[in-house]
Amino acid sequence: MLRTNPGLLSFIEELYLNQSRKEDIILRTFSKGDQLLKQHQQISKILIIKEGVTKCYLTEENDKDYLFEFLGKGEIAGEIEALKNMDCLCTIEAITEVSVYALSIPFFLSQIDKNLEINKILLHILADRILNTSSRASYQQLYSIEHGLSKLLQLQQTEQISLTKDDMAAYLGISIRSLNRTLKQLTSKP
Amino acid sequence: MLRTNPGLLSFIEELYLNQSRKEDIILRTFSKGDQLLKQHQQISKILIIKEGVTKCYLTEENDKDYLFEFLGKGEIAGEIEALKNMDCLCTIEAITEVSVYALSIPFFLSQIDKNLEINKILLHILADRILNTSSRASYQQLYSIEHGLSKLLQLQQTEQISLTKDDMAAYLGISIRSLNRTLKQLTSKP
DNA sequence: GATGTTTCGGGACAAATGTCCTTTTTCCGG
DNA sequence: CCGGAAAAAGGACATTTGTCCCGAAACATC
Helix, strand or coil, X not given: CEECCHHHHHHHHHHHHHCCCCCCEEEEEECCCCEEEXXXXXXXXXXXXXXXXXXXXXXXXXXXXXXEEEECCCCEECHHHHHHCCCCCCEEEECCCEEEEEEEHHHHHHHHHXXXXXXXXXXXXXXXXXXXXXXXXXXXXXXXXXXXXXXXXXXXXXXXXXXXXXXXXXXXXXXHHXXXXXXXHHXXXX | CEECCHHHHHHHHHHXXXXXXXXXXXXXEECCCCEEECCCCCCCEEEEEEECCEEEEEECCCCCEXXXXXXXXXXXXXXXXXXXXXXXXXXXXXXXXXXXXXXXXXXXXXXHHHCHHHHXXXXXXXXXXXXXXXXXXXXXXXXXXXXXXXXXXXXXXXXXXXXXXHXXXXXXXXXXXXXXXXXXXXXXXX
16 A cells, blocks of 8 residues: 555665765655656656655546555656656655655666666566556455555554545545545444 | 567577577467466466467456456566565466466576576566556546457457457456446447 | 635435346257 | 256346535635
């Protein structure tokens, strides 16, 4: 639900501190609501989240949002777009204060081209993401919306964040009306 | 819908012909209905499809199947499980006669460990798969079932295969009853 | 504090979908 | 060719979900 990757974070942290040029990896901060990457636009940097939580979503042609995941510490964004040289697939938006390590694209690609270790790390990241996406897709068939919703509510507790109802509905893939109904059920029953 | 990867196929073909030991990559054939990999079981080989079409699905605890994709020439299976050293996520089943290149797991992992080129190839494969899965997930929100269904029917025409209704329903994520209804609509209207 | 404006929740209805069960079709063995 | 079993199709109903819209609450303005 909230994805994190501590291993990648410490790896990048080290890269950041040891870099010779001081332009390959820079630190950036964003305020709540800022868009780190925008759907259909060219990416400017590859981002690794150092602190904070973002949401990753895409807006479909019918104006509905499809919210893929919440990204936390150590999660990476933009790497697929860089690899495939394509425009941004989805929008990454800060839902808390966020700080990130931003790698320049040439730097990232040159590393991919020659650094075996980074390749392996990235391979595992992408594999994890596939596992995550796949299991979520089937999860939404298997479990009831109640189940997903209560996990969302939990997430807000533990992370001390507050999601808008729009976000919750977009994540669960339902309308706000349905969300309200389910919320009412949840609060009355248990 | 039917995924293929001609580039990977010719790459493996070459590896196969040039291998020194004759056990790293072997050829295998399967009949329609055979299961190449089975969910929850350990994988024995990494497979690359040389010829034929398979379906990739997982059976949920409520006994419903979730059909991810149809895999054709050049598609790979088992690589994520090998990488993450885990049991098979889904079942791969032949829906036509199928022949595959089967790589031994130690061979595959040793290549990953030291061969930069294979790493890069795999990276692109996984990136493609993420793009594919993501766009399909949102696609199913955006487009009507009619749309997906007519694409399925087309696929059967062009590939000269015939899917069972169960498969079609599992792919579309609906019940057979719904599938029948939609089929009727499709045949009456246009 | 009254009034207008915006946001939010929920009622009412319609559409879509699943489940259950009956009817129809298909397929075999005799 | 017939009868019966098995598979497929479809009718009927219940449930879920979405859309539309109205009224209540929150907020701002004067």
